[in-house]
Structures are given as C-alpha cells and as structure tokens.
Amino acid sequence: MTLLRLESVSRRFPVGSSILGSRKYLAAVDGVSLNVEAGQTTGIVGESGCGKSTTGRIALGLDSPDSGRVLFQGSLLPRIGSKEWRSQRRQMQLVFQDTLGALDRRMTVDALIAEPLEIHAVGDAASRRQRVWELLQAVGLGDDQHMLYPHQLSGGQRQRVVLARALAPKPSLLVCDEPVSALDVSVQAQIINLLVDLQRELGLGILFISHDLRIVRHVSDRIVVMYLGRVVEQGRADVIIDHPAHPYTQALVSAMPRLPGGFDQYVPLSGEPPSATDRPSGCPFNSRCPVAQDICRQSLPELLPLDSKREVACHRVRDR
Amino acid sequence: MLNKSYKNSASLALLPAHGVPPSCANPAIKIADLTVAFGGVPVLHGVDLIVGKGEAVGVVGESGCGKSVTWRAVLDLLPRSAEVSGEAWLGDFDLVGARSSVLDRVRGGRIAMIFQDPAGALNPVHRIGAQIAEALRLHRGLTGPAARAETRRLLDQVGIADAASRVNAYPHELSGGQNQRVMIAIALAGRPELLVADEPTTALDATVQAQILLLLKKIQQDTGMALVMISHDLAAVAAICDRVCVMYAGRIVEAGSTHTLLTAPEHPYTRDLIGAIPPSCGPRIRLTAIAGAPPQRHLPPGCAYSPRCRDAVAACAVARPQARQVSAGHSVHCLKAAAER
Ligand SMILES: Nc1ncnc2c1ncn2[C@@H]1O[C@H](COP(=O)(O)OP(=O)(O)O)[C@@H](O)[C@H]1O
Ligand SMILES: Nc1ncnc2c1ncn2[C@@H]1O[C@H](COP(=O)(O)OP(=O)(O)O)[C@@H](O)[C@H]1O
Ligand code: SF4
Ligand code: SF4
Ligand SMILES: [Mg+2]
Ligand SMILES: [Mg+2]
Numbered sequence: 279m280t281l282l283r284l285e286s287v288s289r290r291f292p293v294g295s296s297i298l299g300s301r302k303y304l305a306a307v308d309g310v311s312l313n314v315e316a317g318q319t320t321g322i323v324g325e326s327g328c329g330k331s332t333t334g335r336i337a338l339g340l341d342s343p344d345s346g347r348v349l350f351q352g353s354l355l356p357r358i359g360s361k362e363w364r365s366q367r368r369q370m371q372l373v374f375q376d377t378l379g380a381l382d383r384r385m386t387v388d389a390l391i392a393e394p395l396e397i398h399a400v401g402d403a404a405s406r407r408q409r410v411w412e413l414l415q416a417v418g419l420g421d422d423q424h425m426l427y428p429h430q431l432s433g434g435q436r437q438r439v440v441l442a443r444a445l446a447p448k449p450s451l452l453v454c455d456e457p458v459s460a461l462d463v464s465v466q467a468q469i470i471n472l473l474v475d476l477q478r479e480l481g482l483g484i485l486f487i488s489h490d491l492r493i494v495r496h497v498s499d500r501i502v503v504m505y506l507g508r509v510v511e512q513g514r515a516d517v518i519i520d521h522p523a524h525p526y527t528q529a530l531v532s533a534m535p536r537l538p539g540g541f542d543q544y545v546p547l548s549g550e551p552p553s554a555t556d557r558p559s560g561c562p563f564n565s566r567c568p569v570a571q572d573i574c575r576q577s578l579p580e581l582l583p584l585d586s587k588r589e590v591a592c593h594r595v596r597d598r
Numbered sequence: 599m600l601n602k603s604y605k606n607s608a609s610l611a612l613l614p615a616h617g618v619p620p621s622c623a624n625p626a627i628k629i630a631d632l633t634v635a636f637g638g639v640p641v642l643h644g645v646d647l648i649v650g651k652g653e654a655v656g657v658v659g660e661s662g663c664g665k666s667v668t669w670r671a672v673l674d675l676l677p678r679s680a681e682v683s684g685e686a687w688l689g690d691f692d693l694v695g696a697r698s699s700v701l702d703r704v705r706g707g708r709i710a711m712i713f714q715d716p717a718g719a720l721n722p723v724h725r726i727g728a729q730i731a732e733a734l735r736l737h738r739g740l741t742g743p744a745a746r747a748e749t750r751r752l753l754d755q756v757g758i759a760d761a762a763s764r765v766n767a768y769p770h771e772l773s774g775g776q777n778q779r780v781m782i783a784i785a786l787a788g789r790p791e792l793l794v795a796d797e798p799t800t801a802l803d804a805t806v807q808a809q810i811l812l813l814l815k816k817i818q819q820d821t822g823m824a825l826v827m828i829s830h831d832l833a834a835v836a837a838i839c840d841r842v843c844v845m846y847a848g849r850i851v852e853a854g855s856t857h858t859l860l861t862a863p864e865h866p867y868t869r870d871l872i873g874a875i876p877p878s879c880g881p882r883i884r885l886t887a888i889a890g891a892p893p894q895r896h897l898p899p900g901c902a903y904s905p906r907c908r909d910a911v912a913a914c915a916v917a918r919p920q921a922r923q924v925s926a927g928h929s930v931h932c933l934k935a936a937a938e939r
Contacts, residue, residue: 325803432891433661462660462830467874467885474884489803492833496876496885520879533808534878538860540837541812547805550773 280352281451281483282314282337282370287346289332293555304554306332308507309346311581313500314451319477319484321498321515323491323530325551329507330487334453337485338370339363350451368398371444375456376436381428387414388424390439394446413442418472434465438472445476453485458493470497491534495519503527506554506562509581513588523590526563561593569594625687626651626792626824627672627709632684632694634664634671634848639895642667643848644684649792654818654825656835656856658871659845662892665828668845669794673711674701688791707737710785714797716777720769726780727753727765730787737788752783757813775806779813786817792824793817799834811838832871833878836860841927844868847893847902854928864924864935866909901933909934 287310290303307329314320314337322330335341336348339355348355350370356362374380381390391413395406414424417438428436437457444452454473458466474497477484488494494501495515502512503526511524522528529547536542549566552558558565564574573593581591625648634642642664649655657665670676672686672693686693688708691700705711713719721729730749734740740748746765753761756779769777778798785793795814799807811827815838818825829835835842836856843853844867852865863869873886890906898905900915907914911934919931 325805434891463832464660464830464871464874464888465891467876468887468889470876471885471887491804492876492878495878496882529805533805535808535811535831535833535837536878537833537836537872537875538857540833541808544808544812547809550775550806551803 279316280313281316281350282485283349284310284312284333284337285347285349286311287333287336287343287348289329289336289341289343302555305507305557306554307336307343310502310504310507310509311346312502312509312512314483314485315499316450316483317477317481318499319486319497320500320502321486321488321494322502322504323488323494324504325489327506327551327554328504329554330489330504331455333504334372334455334485334487338372338453339367340372368447369449370451370453371447371449373441373444373452373454373457375459376433376440381436381439383428386425386427387419387431387439390428391442391446394443398447400447409446413446416445416476417442418468432465433461434468437461437465437469441469441472441476445480448480449482451483451485453487455487456489457486459488459490466493473497491519491530503530506551506557508562508591509589510563510592511588511590512581517587523584523588523595524563524592525567525569529566561591624651625649626653628685628687629668629672630685630687632668632671632686633682634667634676635681636679638681641848642671643897645845645848645850647843647850647853649824649826651791652818652822652824653841654815654827654839656832656839656842657826657828657845658830658832658835658842660830660888660892662894663845664848665845666796667848669711669796669826669828673705673709673794674698675705675711706733706785706790707788708790709792709794710788710790711794711796712778712781712785712798714800716774716781717769719781720777722769725766725768726772730765730780730783733784733787748787749783752786753780755786755817756780756783757809758783773806775802775810778802778810782810782813782817786821789821790823792826794826794828796828797830798827800829807834814838831875833875844871847897849902849931851903851932852930854924858925858928864928864930865903865932866907866934867903870908901931 287307289307290305293302293304310333312320322333324330336343339358342358356366388410391410392406395409400406419438458469486494486497498515501515501518503510505526511518511527518527519531522531529545532543532545547566552565560575560577561579564570579591579593581589584590584595627649629645629647632642632645633640645668659665671682682694684694688704693704727749730752731745734745734748749765750761753764758764758776758779799810802810811834814825827835827839839856842856842859843850844865846867852868859868863872870886870888874888876885888906893902900917901919904910904914914933919933921929921931923929
C-alpha cells in the first residue's frame with residue numbers, strides 16, 4: 279500500500295532583493311515525484327543544497343509546494359494549520375538531525391518524550407506515563423537516563439530522544455532528515471539498527487534523507503537520487519547502487535570509500551555541485567558530467583523508465 | 599621551558615614494537631610514551647607511534663579516544679592546562695617540552711596540520727592568496743613575485759582551477775571543499791615532511807570528500823611527504839593509508855598494514871569498527887552496534903574495552919593487556935588475541 283505519494287512537486291524560493299527589477303527565484307525542488315510504501319523505506323540521497331530537506335518538509339506538510347500534490351494514504355494533505363492538518367500530523371513525524379540546542383535544554387528526557395503526547399492530548403496522565411516508559415524502552419534509554427537533561431546526554435542518546443518523541447504519537451510515517459549525520463560510525467550503527475527494528479515492529483513507512491550513500495543503501499528499499507532540485511534516477515535500491523545508470527549516480531557510488539577496496543572504482547568528477555541559483559540550462563548536471571554533449575546544454579532530460587526497476591533522467595543513458 | 603634535546607635517541611631502541619612500520623630506519627616522527635592529562639585527569643595513556651618518511655598512516659577510533667589530542671600535544675597546540683609528557687622525535691629534536699622558538703619553526707614548516715573546519719581556520723578578512731603568501735614568507739622567506747608565482751603553483755597543485763583570479767577571493771566566496779583545498783595549500787607552503795589531517799572531510803559532501811582524500815594521497819605520493827589522516831571512519835582512512843592505528847581510550851590498541859587490519863583484524867574493537875560501517879556492496883547484513891560509549895574520565899580496570907567487548911572474559915577486567923606482536927608490523931593489545939595462539 280502506498281502511504282505517501284508526491285506528484286510533480288515543485289518549490290521555489292525568492293533570492294536577493296526585488297528592489298531592482300524583477301524578482302529572481304531558485305528552484306529548490308523541481309518536479310519531484312516519489313512514493314513511500316507502508317512498512318518500507320524510500321531513501322533520498324544527494325549533495326547539500328539539492329533539495330532533500332525541502333522535499334521532506336513538503337512531504338510532512340510543513341511547507342506547501344508551488345505546484346504538484348502530496349497524497350497521504352490516498353488523500354490530499356489538508357491545508358497547513360487547519361484542524362484536519364493537526365490531527366493528520368500525528369500520523370507523520372519528523373526525525374531531524376539533533377545538533378545540540380534543538381531539544382529544549384530545560385526539559386528532562388521524560389518531559390521531552392511526554393511533550394508530544396500532551397500536545398496531541400493522547401490518553402490520560404497515567405497512560406501517558408506508561409507510554410513514556412514504553413518509549414524509553416523502545417529506543418534503548420535506560421532507567422538512569424530518563425531524568426537527565428539534553429546536555430548531560432551523548433550525541434547518540436540525544437538522537438534516541440528525538441526518535442522517541444517522533445514515535446510518541448504512534449505515527450505511520452517517519453521522515454528522517456540526516457538522522458545520523460552528526461554521529462560517529464559506531465553510534466550511527468546503533469541508531470540505524472534501532473530504526474530498522476522499530477520499522478519491522480511497528481510497520482512504519484520511512485522517508486530517509488541522507489547525503490551518505492552507504493547508509494541510504496543500508497536502510498532503503500527504494501532510492502531517489504537528487505541533483506539541484508531534480509530527481510536524476512530512482513528505483514529499487516540494489517539496482518541503483520549495483521548498476522547505477524545516471525552519470526551522477528555513478529559518480530556518487532564510485533565516491534563511496536569501499537571496505538576493502540577504497541576508491542578503486544572511483545570515477546573522477548570535477549567541481550562541486552553549483553548553487554541552486556545558477557543551475558545550468560538543459561540538464562542540471564551538464565557542468566560536471568563527463569559525457570555531456572550539446573543536447574545536454576539545450577534541453578532538460580525527462581525522468582523516463584529505463585527498465586522495469588528504475589527511472590533515469592539522462593539524454594545519453596541509452597547510447598552508453 | 600627546558601630544551602630536552604639532550605635526551606639521546608638510543609633510548610628509542612627500547613621502544614615497544616608498536617605502531618611501528620616493518621622497516622622504519624628513517625622515521626618522519628617517533629612518538630614514545632606520550633601522555634596527556636587535563637587537570638590531573640589523564641586522557642592519553644602512553645602512545646607509541648612511528649610514522650615513516652613518506653608514509654600514509656591512518657588514525658581511527660570513536661570521538662574522544664585521543665586522536666586529536668595526540669597530534670595537538672606533539673605540535674604544542676593544547677591549552678596551557680594540558681600536562682604533557684613523553685617524547686616526540688622529529689629528527690634530533692624532541693618536540694615535547696621544546697622551546698617555543700623551536701616549535702614555531704617546526705609548526706607549519708616541518709609539520710603542518712589541517713582541520714575539519716577550514717572556514718574557521720582561515721582568516722575571513724584576508725584574501726586567500728595573501729594568506730598563502732603569508733605562510734610562504736613565514737616558512738620559506740619568499741616575498742614579491744617569487745611568492746606570487748609559488749602561490750599560484752600551490753593553488754594549481756591543490757586543484758583550484760583558475761588560480762590567477764582565485765587568489766583574490768575571500769574564504770566566504772568559496773565552497774567548503776575549495777576552502778579545504780586552500781588550507782592544504784597553506785599547509786604545503788612550508789614544504790612539510792609531515793602533514794597531519796584531522797578529520798579533513800567530515801564536513802564535506804560525498805563527491806568532494808573523495809576528491810580531497812585522493813588529493814591528499816596524490817600529494818603524499820608526489821612529494822614524498824608523510825601523511826597522518828585522522829578519522830572516525832575506517833573506510834575513509836583505509837582508502838588512502840598504507841598503515842592504520844586504531845585508538846581506544848587514549849591508547850593505540852592495534853596497528854598494522856591497512857590490508858592486514860581489514861582482512862585479519864585481531865582486536866575486537868577493530869572488528870567492531872569494521873562491522874559498524876554499512877557495506878557498500880553485497881547483502882545488507884546487520885551492523886555491529888558497539889554498546890555504550892568509550893570511557894569518559896576514568897578507565898575501567900584491566901582492558902579499557904572490557905565493558906563493551908563481546909569477547910571479554912574474567913581476566914580482561916583484571917590486567918591491562920600488553921602489546922603483542924602478531925606478525926611483522928602488526929601489533930595488538932588484547933588478552934584473548936594473545937592467548938589464542
Ligand atoms: N526557506 C528558504 N529560503 C530560501 N532558500 C531556501 C530555503 N530553504 C532552502 N532553500 C534553498 O533551497 C535549496 C535546497 O535546500 P535544501 O532542501 O535544504 O537542500 P538539502 O537538504 O538537500 O541540503 C538550497 O539552495 C537552499 O539554499
Ligand atoms: N582542552 C581540553 N580540556 C579537557 N579535556 C580535553 C581537552 N581536549 C580534549 N579533551 C579530552 O581528551 C579526550 C580525547 O579528546 P580528542 O583527542 O579530541 O578525541 P578525538 O579522538 O575525538 O579526537 C576526550 O575525553 C576529551 O574530552
Ligand atoms: S543528460 Fe547529458 S549532461 Fe545530463 S547526465 Fe545525461 S549525458 Fe550527462
Ligand atoms: S582484552 Fe579482553 S576485553 Fe579487551 S579487547 Fe581483548 S577480549 Fe576484549
Ligand atoms: Mg538538508
Ligand atoms: Mg578529534
């Protein structure tokens with residue numbers, strides 16, 4: 279069953295001032311379509327500024343697209359701030375990257391986890407206490423941690439609190455935006471395992487956003503690769519990673535340090551992602567693409583099925 | 599401060615064979631029994647490490663294991679409150695306790711260091727060309743046209759295209775990856791024998807991380823400079839280093855060639871670090887989640903890893919494991935690894 283569906287979603291932001299002449303815009307997200315199935319994970323990967331977080335916020339109804347639609351369990355997301363939206367919000371929760379300061383530092387772990395239950399008025403006081411206790415267990419926070427304050431916790435423990443708060447209202451969809459990017463590999467592994475277990479137990483659908491392809495590969499059933507606001511390739515996770523078809527996906531896969539192997543499959547890719555304000559015309563990747571031709575600077579390639587397992591947006595994907 | 603260069607290097611013959619490359623008659627640096635304490639609390643408990651000339655050595659371990667403190671102690675970059683003892687021989691100089699006039703010449707000259715946050719390390723109000731030229735003046739006495747030509751050559755070497763116009767840019771006009779390239783250019787200005795890169799790519803995007811790591815590798819190979827690469831990500835370190843040292847709780851617990859460490863790791867911590875990294879191909883197996891965290895202020899008795907170690911036996915909590923030589927250049931601190939043979 280499709281839990282979440284984005285259809286040709288676009289979002290642009292004004293840049294600079296509008297005093298002189300017409301206002302300029304940057305296309306943060308441009309015609310993105312994707313699905314999250316119940317109980318499964320769709321991963322979004324791409325370098326910073328490619329529109330991952332904006333897509334995540336739109337998926338949660340925290341931001342509205344300029345065009346396109348978002349369907350949750352088959353119906354359109356209600357208007358932001360409306361009563362229906364607030365009740366719907368319980369179903370969809372955000373797990374963000376915890377940098378210190380995101381959690382209220384005057385609240386204990388207990389209170390932080392109880393807060394979303396109080397906001398959504400879940401049950402009575404006694405049942406809420408019971409639920410907080412269950413959540414502490416579920417995310418692996420011990421009896422000696424529930425009365426601590428955020429600054430007394432390690433990075434991994436704070437990320438567990440963030441996860442517990444998201445799970446509190448029993449959502450069916452989690453949008454995880456770089457949930458482990460600030461953590462050591464050992465702690466990343468703890469949180470990733472926890473997420474995988476919770477998903478299996480609770481049947482959660484997950485939209486997992488990260489710039490780290492190794493982690494996205496590990497958690498995802500489907501992968502969406504973004505570049506400058508556009509989806510350049512998407513499909514089954516194993517196919518995308520083992521046989522990437524888009525030159526950008528190929529570069530991303532080759533830039534993963536392999537263990538063992540290192541960069542033995544590295545395909546040199548020049549430059550860095552341009553800022554969304556100066557996206558090249560035609561294919562957004564043409565300024566870095568090792569196989570770009572004239573057509574790539576003239577027209578924008580459409581995302582088209584390459585085989586039954588994935589879609590690719592590249593003029594040259596069939597000649598190579 | 600006392601100049602300790604009277605110490606003779608003969609004592610180094612007694613060094614435990616630990617963190618030592620198989621053949622290293624001519625090291626870039628020899629660190630022996632280095633300890634660091636802050637306010638009486640020890641955080642480094644005797645680090646022995648030799649980096650050969652032109653060698654690339656990786657240092658891995660979780661946050662707080664002492665990776666940065668080791669190298670900051672060597673370069674006297676720690677706050678005054680730090681109590682440092684031990685030895686760090688750069689040729690005939692022991693840098694530990696050396697006069698600051700000696701250290702000033704060494705820092706940025708014979709040894710250079712780059713960090714995770716290049717934008718923070720660069721001066722925001724000076725053009726990048728001027729910052730490189732300043733390093734050239736300081737360490738090589740270059741000025742005028744010679745400095746300008748060398749600045750452009752360095753920018754070329756670190757892969758900044760269009761060097762002639764980029765010299766006039768300010769750090770905020772450049773991306774994180776380009777600023778890190780500028781930091782590398784400044785580090786190279788003194789023609790160092792050793793470059794210490796402390797998590798140089800942690801803040802960068804995937805394709806840029808690969809570019810920077812491979813750039814460091816290429817410079818190490820082209821110039822014969824030694825490279826120490828510090829990271830919590832064993833895969834990133836292994837990709838460019840000949841040898842890897844694994845640190846835990848202020849000690850090196852295993853050291854060996856990259857190939858040996860990846861294919862035949864002996865220390866349970868090394869195995870756990872490998873298992874924590876999501877594999878980039880093959881089936882998606884469950885990750886190794888190392889329970890808990892490294893000890894904070896006080897070490898547990900016996901092996902510091904024993905509270906988290908899945909292989910621990912009763913003896914592990916009693917005696918601290920001594921270094922054991924598994925094979926030439928491969929050493930490990932683990933009671934069980936030692937007992938198994
Ligand atoms: N509220 C905003 N106002 C203006 N620009 C924005 C805003 N949010 C995001 N952007 C821009 O949109 C682009 C995509 O941003 P984001 O979705 O955060 O990317 P990612 O999460 O992939 O790093 C970037 O160029 C960013 O600067
Ligand atoms: N300036 C300082 N004052 C007190 N303790 C410090 C200082 N710098 C580092 N430490 C402590 O020393 C230990 C090692 O730190 P560090 O070398 O930075 O670890 P890492 O392996 O992450 O680089 C940690 O426990 C850290 O808290
Ligand atoms: S359309 Fe052209 S520029 Fe874009 S990825 Fe394909 S070949 Fe490269
Ligand atoms: S000495 Fe014991 S506790 Fe320490 S790493 Fe070896 S087996 Fe584990
Ligand atoms: Mg983001
Ligand atoms: Mg460090």
